[in-house]
Amino acid sequence: MKTTLKLLSIASLMALTHTAHADWIDDAVLKNDAQVIQLRQHIHQHPELGNLEFETSKLVQKELKSYGIEVKTGYAKTGVIGILKGAKAGPVMAVRADMDALPMAEKTGLPFASKAKSTYQGKETEVMHACGHDAHTAMLLGAAKILAEHKEQLAGTVVFVFQPAEEGGADIDNFSQSASIGARKMMSDGALNNPKPEVMFGQHVMANMRSGEYAYKAGAALNSADGFQVTVTGKQVHGSMPWAGRDPIVAAANMIAQAQTLVSRRADISKGMGLVSFGNIHGGTAENIIPETVTMAGTIRSNHPDIRNALVQGLPEVLNNVAKANGVQVEVKQAAYAPVTMNEPKLTEVMAASLQKASGGKAHVLATNQAPSEDFAFYAEKIPSLYVFLGATPAGQDLSKAAPNHSPEFTVDNATLKTGVNGLVRMVLDYPQYRDAVQASWRSAQS
Known part of the structure; x- marks a missing residue:
């Protein structure tokens, strides 16, 4: 028997969100957009492979500390955790970004294109951010800065998770040591233990979507x-x-x-x-x-x-x-890389308005899940989570001709970064008012 997800009125949810946060979020995102773009371009120009994200990790730590956010390290070799306590009581929420690049030569022709080289599985290779992790890291840093600057608006605590090796480790056998990298290693090293989040958010830029658009789906989101x-x-x-x-x-x-x-x-x-x-x-x-x-x-x-x-x-x-x-x-x-990435249904339902507001009404439900896989799925097995997709291809470009993720010509439209920052900020700020319903739904599914 198929269960139908009953979505709340998007219009009514958008009204609630708008009333709660007015327009200061949009203003803050625009104010910080240039810095987010600069961070993304710097990370793109200096990519690092999985488990070797040493300079990226240092950059993340430096930025978080400059925002007044507590920084913790010692997770999965290069992983970074940032902790921000809001002025109001509330839940502990986690937001995750991946930092690693891919062992391939870049062919985008961008002025900030990578010329980096590294060692992958014992062989020298060129390195490129061909999956958008540079954008993910920059957007989470942008969201962290805005939330820190407006922590009087924040109910609860945010755990910012900067994870290495989502694409695998460059320095280990990923088949036989798959449990020792990425999300699983972050968790086994205690990244989510103190404080322990009750919910988690993540997002991924996609070449098959327009810049500034969000897509989401309850249940299975990735294979x-x-x-x-x-x-x-x-x-x-x-x-x-x-x-x-x-x-x-x-x-x-x-x-x-x-x-x-x-x-x-x-x-x-x-x-x-x-x-x-x-x-x-x-x-x-x-x-x-x-x-x-x-x-x-x-x-x-x-x-x-x-x-x-x-x-x-x-x-x-x-x-x-x-x-x-x-x-x-x-x-x-x-060897398991990842289980099915499952979005908690109630969490997906109540966050729909946040995504609509962040994208100016350009968020839509996916009819089917995306085909790729993500180790974010391991977090989603432990706590209610939502993983959404953000368009990376600018308006006017033929989507069928856009270079896909993992292509040497893949790139992310800078214009979409502000949508991603906006979405992360809104999900964190909006979740506390729905926590009881989400946690009840999660407990019911686990029983």
Whole structure:
């Protein structure tokens, strides 16, 4: 049975928000916009890979301290926590931004384009902010500055979370050590323990949306992501005598085909979607030799926890059975990158007006979740959370031709930064009046 989310009247919620905060937020955002743009361009020009965000971390610490915000470090190597106590009593709220860049060369032609180089997995590489984390960091700093300057308006405490390695660590094996980076490492190091937030917000710039627009969705907002590595071991033999060996290539081909039945025959796809994709396969050295070993790797994605579990749990069983049928051995390794990013329904409902106000009425509900994955999902498993999407492509540009996130030509329109700052400030200021309803909804879902 499908549950329908009953949204409150956006007009009435906008009226409440407007009454509470008047127009000072818009004025404050405009006043600080130039500094946010400058911060974003500086971070963009000096990108750093996951777990190596040393200078970015120093910059964040310096900025937060200059705003009068308490700074704590020692989380996930380069992570930074800022703590701001408002003048009024209220809840503890967290807002998160990621700081890391990607191992790729920039081709935007921007005057502040990156020329940085670093080491990724032991190899030198060029580095670029190709996913907008430079904008995320700058916008959260902008929001922190405004909230600090107007803490007499703030009911409660804000925990500003600047997280490294959302894209993975440059200095570790991300497959075998995935639990030691990013959001999971921030939490295991105690970043959210003192003070302990009861709610969390995050946002991501997107190339497939117009600058200044917000998009949001209750429930599944982003897919889960689980990686797998497979080693198939047979018996090497001359290609003219396959009966004398055990062919790992044929077995691997059958494994790839049979793995697709996990979605079509094992998963309850009435609940959502799922996929099993093999991204690489390697085996053999010559056309007339059946090799001993074939290796494969891929990813499992879904927008529903039950489907994700069915695929993750079913893959080793299916591949082992195919191996037995082909007389070969198989080793299957799996690593979780992120569960489904779930937005708490009531929180999504009541924050809709905040997003509408911040975007000048240009916020809309997504019909389906976004396809990528995010380790923000680990926070959302622990506390009610909301992760929203902010347009990055300027008006007048063909969205179908806009360079997507993770492209060497991806960029963020500076004009959208003020919308992102505005949205973060409003969500923090507006949440306290809805906390009882949100927490009741969360408790009900957990029981």
